[in-house]
Amino acid sequence: MPKTSARLLALLSLLQARRDWPGALLAERLEVSPRTVRRDVDRLRELGYPIAASKGPDGRYRLEPGAELPPLLFDDEQAIALAIALQIATTSGAGIEESAVRALNTVRQVMPARLRSRIDALQVTAVPSSTPQVASNVLLALGAAVRAREVLRFDYASGAPRRVEPHHLVTWARRWYLVAWDLDRDDWRTFRADRITPRIPTGPRFTPREVPGGDVAAFVLNRFKGADGTGTWPCRGEVILDLPAAAVSRFAGDGVVEELGPNRCRLILGSWSWPGLAATITRFDADIEVIGPPELKDAFADLARRCAKAASPGPA
Numbered sequence: 001m002p003k004t005s006a007r008l009l010a011l012l013s014l015l016q017a018r019r020d021w022p023g024a025l026l027a028e029r030l031e032v033s034p035r036t037v038r039r040d041v042d043r044l045r046e047l048g049y050p051i052a053a054s055k056g057p058d059g060r061y062r063l064e065p066g067a068e069l070p071p072l073l074f075d076d077e078q079a080i081a082l083a084i085a086l087q088i089a090t091t092s093g094a095g096i097e098e099s100a101v102r103a104l105n106t107v108r109q110v111m112p113a114r115l116r117s118r119i120d121a122l123q124v125t126a127v128p129s130s131t132p133q134v135a136s137n138v139l140l141a142l143g144a145a146v147r148a149r150e151v152l153r154f155d156y157a158s159g160a161p162r163r164v165e166p167h168h169l170v171t172w173a174r175r176w177y178l179v180a181w182d183l184d185r186d187d188w189r190t191f192r193a194d195r196i197t198p199r200i201p202t203g204p205r206f207t208p209r210e211v212p213g214g215d216v217a218a219f220v221l222n223r224f225k226g227a228d229g230t231g232t233w234p235c236r237g238e239v240i241l242d243l244p245a246a247a248v249s250r251f252a253g254d255g256v257v258e259e260l261g262p263n264r265c266r267l268i269l270g271s272w273s274w275p276g277l278a279a280t281i282t283r284f285d286a287d288i289e290v291i292g293p294p295e296l297k298d299a300f301a302d303l304a305r306r307c308a309k310a311a312s313p314g315p316a
Contacts, residue, residue: 151203233270
């Protein structure tokens with residue numbers, strides 16, 4: 001029979017692994033008697049772990065949430081996953097960067113050397129960004145309203161107070177967004193979380209609607225593309241560039257690049273507007289042949305006029 005301390009750790013690990021356990025199965029896993037399991041459960045309770053038990057021939061044990069966070073037990077892979085997640089959290093823009101750093105240091109200090117060396121081999125460096133930070137209490141309030149399916153009232157930086165049915169809290173391009181049904185505008189909207197100031201209390205519960213298309217990720221991407229729900233850009237053009245395909249493909253995003261020769265390629269690319277598409281293609285710094293459509297040719301002509309005006313000498 002394992003020593004009491006080792007047996008308690010094994011019991012705790014099992015209780016954390018699933019919602020509930022039959023007492024007989026726990027005894028079998030630990031190779032002890034059901035009576036020993038009951039005694040070990042009592043010892044864990046004395047250490048602050050809230051363990052519920054049901055009586056009877058098929059008595060079960062369950063580790064429940066408590067008023068305080070008790071010490072946790074992780075296996076090697078869980079500990080590594082936690083450390084990596086905390087490193088990523090330091091660049092999340094969720095307003096928890098400092099707390100994530102402190103939590104990572106705490107986890108690292110108690111790791112055995114074999115795990116610490118693996119974590120130290122992966123260093124995530126946060127690059128300074130102008131992306132607005134979102135207060136963690138705002139994210140918690142939005143997430144709670146989404147989970148409870150309660151109407152949310154909030155002040156928005158760019159306009160009047162809003163009343164929405166919150167459906168999803170998402171991240172895109174290092175920003176947090178709330179996807180919601182706007183009750184005053186009778187339409188779906190996406191709101192930047194850093195511009196939201198929630199009002200308390202929340203409103204009545206609502207029956208969730210289905211996001212257009214049924215896929216929130218596709219819905220959000222379509223909104224940022226300005227697409228009509230088909231998943232494609234509203235403006236899409238084709239050009240030939242005097243550059244190698246390998247050089248263009250690295251910066252073409254979701255565009256299609258076809259090699260036509262050693263220093264020549266075809267590029268099919270989309271954007272939310274024709275001027276935006278023309279400007280995006282111009283950044284490749286190469287001679288451009290527009291295949292189509294005519295709207296893209298017109299956009300290049302307009303861009304050329306603007307550039308010529310910007311380059312002309314000003315008044316003396």
